[in-house]
Amino acid sequence: MPGRVLMRSFDESDPIAAAIAPPENESPGERQNRILKERVAKQISDEIDEQLSREKQFAKKQAKPVKVLLLGQSESGKSTTLKNFQLMCEPKAFRAERASWRAIIHLNVVRSVRTILDALAVASSAPEALPPSPRSSASSGSRDSLTVRPDTDLLALRMRLLPLLQIEDELTRRLAHPDTHEQDRAQLTPGTPVSASRTPALFRRRAGKEVAVNSAVAWKHVFMRSPESDDGVRESIDTLNLVDWDDPEDPGTLLHARSEDMQRLWAHPTVRLTLERQGIRLQESSGFFLDELSEVTAPRYVPRDEHILRARLKTLGVSEHCMRLTDPNGGITREFRIFDVGGQRSMRRKHCFAPSTKWVPYFDDMDAIIFLAPISAFDQTLSEDPRVNRLADSVELWTEIASNKLLQKTNLVLFLNKVDIMQAKLAAGIQFADYCPAYGRRPNDFDSASRYLKKQFSGILKQQSPLPRVFYCHLTNVIDTQATANVLRNMQDMLMRFNLKESHLIM
Numbered sequence: 286m287p288g289r290v291l292m293r294s295f296d297e298s299d300p301i302a303a304a305i306a307p308p309e310n311e312s313p314g315e316r317q318n319r320i321l322k323e324r325v326a327k328q329i330s331d332e333i334d335e336q337l338s339r340e341k342q343f344a345k346k347q348a349k350p351v352k353v354l355l356l357g358q359s360e361s362g363k364s365t366t367l368k369n370f371q372l373m374c375e376p377k378a379f380r381a382e383r384a385s386w387r388a389i390i391h392l393n394v395v396r397s398v399r400t401i402l403d404a405l406a407v408a409s410s411a412p413e414a415l416p417p418s419p420r421s422s423a424s425s426g427s428r429d430s431l432t433v434r435p436d437t438d439l440l441a442l443r444m445r446l447l448p449l450l451q452i453e454d455e456l457t458r459r460l461a462h463p464d465t466h467e468q469d470r471a472q473l474t475p476g477t478p479v480s481a482s483r484t485p486a487l488f489r490r491r492a493g494k495e496v497a498v499n500s501a502v503a504w505k506h507v508f509m510r511s512p513e514s515d516d517g518v519r520e521s522i523d524t525l526n527l528v529d530w531d532d533p534e535d536p537g538t539l540l541h542a543r544s545e546d547m548q549r550l551w552a553h554p555t556v557r558l559t560l561e562r563q564g565i566r567l568q569e570s571s572g573f574f575l576d577e578l579s580e581v582t583a584p585r586y587v588p589r590d591e592h593i594l595r596a597r598l599k600t601l602g603v604s605e606h607c608m609r610l611t612d613p614n615g616g617i618t619r620e621f622r623i624f625d626v627g628g629q630r631s632m633r634r635k636h637c638f639a640p641s642t643k644w645v646p647y648f649d650d651m652d653a654i655i656f657l658a659p660i661s662a663f664d665q666t667l668s669e670d671p672r673v674n675r676l677a678d679s680v681e682l683w684t685e686i687a688s689n690k691l692l693q694k695t696n697l698v699l700f701l702n703k704v705d706i707m708q709a710k711l712a713a714g715i716q717f718a719d720y721c722p723a724y725g726r727r728p729n730d731f732d733s734a735s736r737y738l739k740k741q742f743s744g745i746l747k748q749q750s751p752l753p754r755v756f757y758c759h760l761t762n763v764i765d766t767q768a769t770a771n772v773l774r775n776m777q778d779m780l781m782r783f784n785l786k787e788s789h790l791i792m
């Protein structure tokens with residue numbers, strides 16, 4: 286029969302086709318019965334698919350975006366945590382911004398050089414300055430004078446490096462005037478200071494202060510050859526292809542020309558001794574790249590992910606970043622909105638916690654706060670107020686967060702951050718108890734000190750906010766992308782479940 290021939294027309298070597306093929310010698314009645322059953326099964330399967338698709342659509346429409354607020358004092362690592370989120374969710378877009386971070390790294394290098402040159406100026410003008418004696422070499426660590434006088438060789442090096450400080454002004458100028466830097470450059474004469482009146486309030490550097498940016502300003506596009514390209518195109522282009530590598534005025538070119546001088550300066554024993562005598566610990570400061578000068582000043586230097594995470598650019602105001610995260614278990618994608626705030630004291634005092642300010646609506650509706658306390662700063666003071674210990678300031682800020690009524694239902698995730706620097710300090714013999722007398726005679730090792738700090742921070746939360754709430758505490762080093770990705774994934778999972786529950790999408 287022709288029907289029987291057709292029924293066996295599947296590929297004999299295909300085991301799946303063989304398994305679902307109709308039986309041989311099927312009678313017309315059996316065939317009708319089978320086709321009916323198959324139709325019913327298909328209908329049920331289609332209904333299930335439709336139901337799933339409806340649920341997915343519903344979930345997409347109904348679930349609110351997950352809102353996360355990053356809080357903590359200045360230099361606690363908020364923007365670096367945001368970079369980790371970006372690297373995790375949008376690695377291509379993150380890496381497409383490498384050219385812009387290259388410029389910030391150059392800015393960081395010049396800032397470190399400025400710190401050294403300023404320290405040398407102080408040393409050479411101090412009345413008690415003495416020429417370096419054999420006993421007061423860097424290796425001996427002798428403290429028989431407050432300062433050491435730089436020798437003529439070092440002063441000559443200083444003179445050669447002074448023009449580099451122009452780069453700070455030039456980069457600041459470009460960042461401040463994204464659309465007009467060509468015109469500004471034409472007007473720039475050596476030694477021209479950046480006029481405060483010409484620098485917008487959103488982006489400025491005051492004498493001796495850090496460059497700061499409000500991320501709402503489109504500064505990242507300043508370092509590309511075609512800044513007018515539209516957003517969609519920009520996402521797919523690596524900005525390094527848009528860098529004008531042969532621009533003689535590119536700060537990178539100037540830095541490369543002075544690279545060896547900078548390396549000699551940083552390696553000079555009198556410089557190390559001068560910094561030590563003035564209590565300046567550059568290696569522990571933000572945006573430190575002096576140990577990698579030959580790499581970061583190379584002609585076609587491309588920052589690695591790790592360099593981008595270590596690049597320092599202070600934040601002003603609040604910036605909002607949207608990204609989509611997929612729950613690895615349920616396969617559901619959620620929109621995350623992450624808010625990065627500037628942590629300097631004046632901003633949080635004036636704007637963050639006083640009622641009736643424009644930041645309060647953000648607090649009201651957050652799913653989670655990631656609070657960063659840089660525990661390595663136990664022996665440092667605030668740059669805004671040298672009378673205030675940084676760890677004490679973090680504790681005070683945490684107490685305010687824990688007791689804030691607007692935040693009482695918000696999930697709290699505490700990052701006791703910069704553990705790598707904390708470990709190095711304790712290993713170098715810096716005594717935690719000298720700065721935190723309540724620590725008493727406990728051992729001066731990282732395990733004991735971090736356990737103690739975890740207990741203190743958790744205790745404050747329990748005391749200030751007795752109702753049960755979701756709280757996680759992690760010891761973090763947010764420039765370690767692998768370890769941070771694990772922490773963020775756990776947190777993402779917790780927040781997505783919480784968010785779906787809140788939206789009544791799961792029980």
Ligand SMILES: Nc1nc2c(ncn2[C@@H]2O[C@H](COP(=O)(O)OP(=O)(O)OP(=O)(O)O)[C@@H](O)[C@H]2O)c(=O)[nH]1
Pocket residue numbers: 357358359360361362363364365366571572573594595596597598599600601626627628629702703704705706761762763764
């Ligand atoms: N070694 C180390 N450096 C870190 C860590 N976290 C952040 N940093 C560095 O510390 C500097 C300051 O970090 P940011 O993320 O800019 O700090 P912030 O909290 O955003 O500071 P503001 O914008 O001033 O509020 C950057 O250069 C970071 O690379 C860490 O865990 N370990």
Ligand SMILES: [Mg+2]
Pocket residue numbers: 363364365598599600625626627628
């Ligand atoms: Mg920041």
